[in-house]
Amino acid sequence: MELKDAFVELLRRGSTDLPPDVEQALHDAHRREEEGSAAKGVFESILENVSLARQNSTPICQDTGSIIYYIDYPRSTDELPLREAGTEAAREATRRYYLRPNAVNPVTGKNSGDNVGLNAPYFHFHQWDHDFVRVRLMLKGGGSENVGTQYKLPDMSLGAGRDLAGIRKCVLDAVHKAQGFGCAPGTIGVGIGGDRASSYIFSKEQFFRKLGSPNESPELYEMEKKLYADLNSLGIGPMGFGGKTTVLGVYIGAQHRHPATFYVSVSYMCWAYRRKTMMLKHGEVDYED
Numbered sequence: 001m002e003l004k005d006a007f008v009e010l011l012r013r014g015s016t017d018l019p020p021d022v023e024q025a026l027h028d029a030h031r032r033e034e035e036g037s038a039a040k041g042v043f044e045s046i047l048e049n050v051s052l053a054r055q056n057s058t059p060i061c062q063d064t065g066s067i068i069y070y071i072d073y074p075r076s077t078d079e080l081p082l083r084e085a086g087t088e089a090a091r092e093a094t095r096r097y098y099l100r101p102n103a104v105n106p107v108t109g110k111n112s113g114d115n116v117g118l119n120a121p122y123f124h125f126h127q128w129d130h131d132f133v134r135v136r137l138m139l140k141g142g143g144s145e146n147v148g149t150q151y152k153l154p155d156m157s158l159g160a161g162r163d164l165a166g167i168r169k170c171v172l173d174a175v176h177k178a179q180g181f182g183c184a185p186g187t188i189g190v191g192i193g194g195d196r197a198s199s200y201i202f203s204k205e206q207f208f209r210k211l212g213s214p215n216e217s218p219e220l221y222e223m224e225k226k227l228y229a230d231l232n233s234l235g236i237g238p239m240g241f242g243g244k245t246t247v248l249g250v251y252i253g254a255q256h257r258h259p260a261t262f263y264v265s266v267s268y269m270c271w272a273y274r275r276k277t278m279m280l281k282h283g284e285v286d287y288e289d
Helices: 003-016 020-032 038-056 079-095 142-146 164-178 196-208 218-232
Strands: 066-073 122-127 133-140 149-152 186-192 247-254 263-269 274-281 284-288
Touching: 003 038, 003 079, 003 133, 003 274, 003 284, 020 038, 020 247, 066 079, 066 196, 079 122, 079 133, 133 142, 133 196, 142 263, 149 164, 149 196, 164 186, 164 218, 164 247, 164 263, 186 196, 196 247, 196 263, 196 274, 218 247
Parallel strands: 066 122, 186 247
Antiparallel strands: 066 133, 133 274, 149 263, 186 263, 274 284
């Protein structure tokens, strides 16, 4: 398989099918809701949509999102062919209607028509010690992106200090303000520390963790579990119609910071939680959820 074709298939899979852990979480949420409730009906519609998209190889959501690649590659690999293949694949996937044109020039207002423009798609390249290439794809919807936010601690308006309790207040505030926007139930990615830019990037990288996976930090894992319970007690529910499931998961990462700064970035992923992974190993291509 040519490199571009491998990327096209990655985009097709990402746009038209949910990872098994996400789909299972949606089924579990559906079972928890009361019979005859609006929340129950919303989950029935979501799950039917997921099934039809998979059967017909059509996008799960009309907003196929911004294309974000996280690419890990060995020292012997040139990143330029990967960048070119990922970019050309975006054009081809758009032509095949796996993707909606989502790259708009902010000055002219013109849509490029093929999902390609400056920083579209967006690439994160990281060199690593393994002898194969890993490409992780995220398709990030605009509605969920709009409700992401960043806090600078201490935050007097929240009474949030530079500690775990302050971080918890930030996450609760962000999800409460999001309400039904962002296509709940969402998954929450939190990046602590770093500078403004790396904090946001780190918060999105948390979405590559599988739902239910434990945090390597015992302190953060306990906070994730507590926040999951607290956020689902808000009663916002799917699409803001009320219910028992407002979030599917909370995932937190911490990185070192400058002594003068303490950023907490909260990224929101919609129920159409689209992530896929592709491994390029010695001429072979493997896809993972």
